[in-house]
Amino acid sequence: MVKDMVAFNFRLLPGGTIKIEGEIPPDAKQFKLKLGKDRFNIGILLNPIFNHGGKKNVIHYNYMTQGVWRDDKKMEEFPFMPGSKVEVCINFVGHFFLLFLPGNVKLNFFNHLCLLEINYFQVSGDFKVQKVTFE
Numbered sequence: 001m002v003k004d005m006v007a008f009n010f011r012l013l014p015g016g017t018i019k020i021e022g023e024i025p026p027d028a029k030q031f032k033l034k035l036g037k038d039r040f041n042i043g044i045l046l047n048p049i050f051n052h053g054g055k056k057n058v059i060h061y062n063y064m065t066q067g068v069w070r071d072d073k074k075m076e077e078f079p080f081m082p083g084s085k086v087e088v089c090i091n092f093v094g095h096f097f098l099l100f101l102p103g104n105v106k107l108n109f110f111n112h113l114c115l116l117e118i119n120y121f122q123v124s125g126d127f128k129v130q131k132v133t134f135e
Contacts, residue, residue: 005123005132008038012118012134014094019087020123021131024050026083031125035090035097035118040067043115044090044097046107048080050126063112071112079103085130092118 012018012035020033029052036042042064049055057078062071079102080086089100095114099107123129 004125005121005129006039007121007132008119010119010121010134012092014092014116016118017089017091017135018118018121019089019131019133019135020129021085021087021133022123023085023128023130024080024082025126025128028082028126031123031127033088033090033127034120034122034124035092036064036120037113037115037118038120039122041065041113041115042120043111043113043118044099044109045069046088046090046099048078050080050082059107061107061109063109065113075107077105079105 028050030047030049033046034042035044045062047060049058059075061073062069086102091098095111097109
């Protein structure tokens with residue numbers, strides 16, 4: 001299993017999906033999933049926080065342009081459990097991202113960068129990647 005992972009120089013076009021399967025350790029504090037053009041232009045960041053920096057059981061999500069984070073939002077619904085195996089699917093619809101989280105939770109996020117393709121993907125933090133599939 002891989003804990004931190006970066007993939008780049010691929011092309012995920014509108015209509016494409018990335019499926020991430022992995023395991024959340026029992027002592028997880030947080031993890032981050034990023035999709036975008038490169039490490040300075042991220043179309044969507046998904047950041048579930050279990051217990052970190054005074055925050056508990058909240059999901060932050062936002063985007064980055066030219067290395068600056070923008071428009072931080074949070075989701076109170078928290079479908080992730082420490083010590084569990086999970087699957088997250090991110091569908092790049094074109095003008096937005098559609099995320100399918102555990103427990104049939106869905107999240108829509110606008111493509112603020114107007115990306116025409118995704119070329120960068122990163123997983124970091126307390127998430128052990130078992131499998132990544134591009135469809």
